[in-house]
Amino acid sequence: GDFTKTAGWLDWYTGPSKPRFQLPAGAVDAHCHVFGPGAEFPYAPERKYTPCDASKHELFALRDHLGFARNVIVQATCHGADNRAMVDACLASGGKARGVATVRRSVTDEELQALHAAGVRGVRFNFVKRLVDFTPKDELMEIASRIARLGWHVVIYFEAVDLPELWDFFTSLPTTVVVDHMGRPDVSKPVDGPEFALFLKFMREHPNVWSKVSCPERLSVTGPKALQGEQAAYRDVVPFARKVVEEFPDRVLWGTDWPHPNLKDHMPDDGLLVDFIPYIAPTAELQRKLLVDNPMRLYWPEEV
Numbered sequence: 692g693d694f695t696k697t698a699g700w701l702d703w704y705t706g707p708s709k710p711r712f713q714l715p716a717g718a719v720d721a722h723c724h725v726f727g728p729g730a731e732f733p734y735a736p737e738r739k740y741t742p743c744d745a746s747k748h749e750l751f752a753l754r755d756h757l758g759f760a761r762n763v764i765v766q767a768t769c770h771g772a773d774n775r776a777m778v779d780a781c782l783a784s785g786g787k788a789r790g791v792a793t794v795r796r797s798v799t800d801e802e803l804q805a806l807h808a809a810g811v812r813g814v815r816f817n818f819v820k821r822l823v824d825f826t827p828k829d830e831l832m833e834i835a836s837r838i839a840r841l842g843w844h845v846v847i848y849f850e851a852v853d854l855p856e857l858w859d860f861f862t863s864l865p866t867t868v869v870v871d872h873m874g875r876p877d878v879s880k881p882v883d884g885p886e887f888a889l890f891l892k893f894m895r896e897h898p899n900v901w902s903k904v905s906c907p908e909r910l911s912v913t914g915p916k917a918l919q920g921e922q923a924a925y926r927d928v929v930p931f932a933r934k935v936v937e938e939f940p941d942r943v944l945w946g947t948d949w950p951h952p953n954l955k956d957h958m959p960d961d962g963l964l965v966d967f968i969p970y971i972a973p974t975a976e977l978q979r980k981l982l983v984d985n986p987m988r989l990y991w992p993e994e995v
């Protein structure tokens with residue numbers, strides 16, 4: 692396959708800083724990926740980008756460097772419905788990683804059982820048009836019904852402008868639903884404006900809906916530069932993420948999103964991303980729920 696990087700696709704940040712923020716014991720990086728290595732785990736022919744290789748070894752080294760105890764490894768679109776790289780990393784983690792897979796309606800019950808045995812606890816439905824082609828809703832609902840019987844949840848990735856048209860489908864899903872990156876709000880709009888209000892309504896009216904308050908680097912207009920003094924990096928994202936954490940403290944997750952696919956203008960220092968957490972979860976209790984209690988309840992319920 693073609694292992695060259697797509698134009699402008701940045702490699703992840705080499706030598707991330709040590710976070711100043713001390714993660715609580717047992718913290719979970721609840722959104723990250725492994726890519727390839729392409730020679731062993733080829734990228735999907737239908738992919739819309741070709742990443743650089745990003746192995747389980749580098750992921751686990753980052754986990755230890757930042758102070759996380761566990762990972763949730765999410766299938767990315769560059770591997771399509773070929774979950775082998777993610778499964779390989781889960782199996783190599785010694786029980787410290789769970790997975791979220793991508794499956795098609797053709798997946799067999801035996802394949803689902805094998806994914807469960809490897810530590811998979813959810814499937815991912817991606818609606819971001821630059822990443823995937825359209826999948827019929829009846830196929831997705833069929834998959835959701837099948838995996839619900841395994842006790843799995845559905846992770847959804849979509850852009851805020853598409854929430855209205857996806858609303859009926861999302862609110863019909865028969866499982867816990869976890870939204871990636873708050874549904875990508877436009878943070879140049881007011882946090883109390885109608886666009887973000889629709890997302891908050893989605894969570895308010897549907898207690899089965901959770902959200903990751905991750906990826907400020909994807910959403911921010913002000914960027915990674917912090918103002919003098921106490922201002923956070925990606926300060927324009929803080930009001931949005933903090934609102935979700937404070938209103939739904941038991942239904943939020945956080946992740947690095949390493950190795951940060953498809954970022955073009957800058958590559959975040961993962962240590963800096965961890966230092967963003969206290970700005971959006973300002974108390975020790977909120978931090979413990981966000982980083983330990985919530986991901987453990989969802990991914991390692993047998994240990995809670």
Ligand SMILES: O=C(O)/C=C(\C=C(/O)C(=O)O)C(=O)O
Nearest residue numbers: 766767768769822948952953
């Ligand atoms: O990694 C992310 O969560 C975000 C992106 C990519 C994917 O999720 C993917 O390829 O599956 C993106 O916004 O490009």
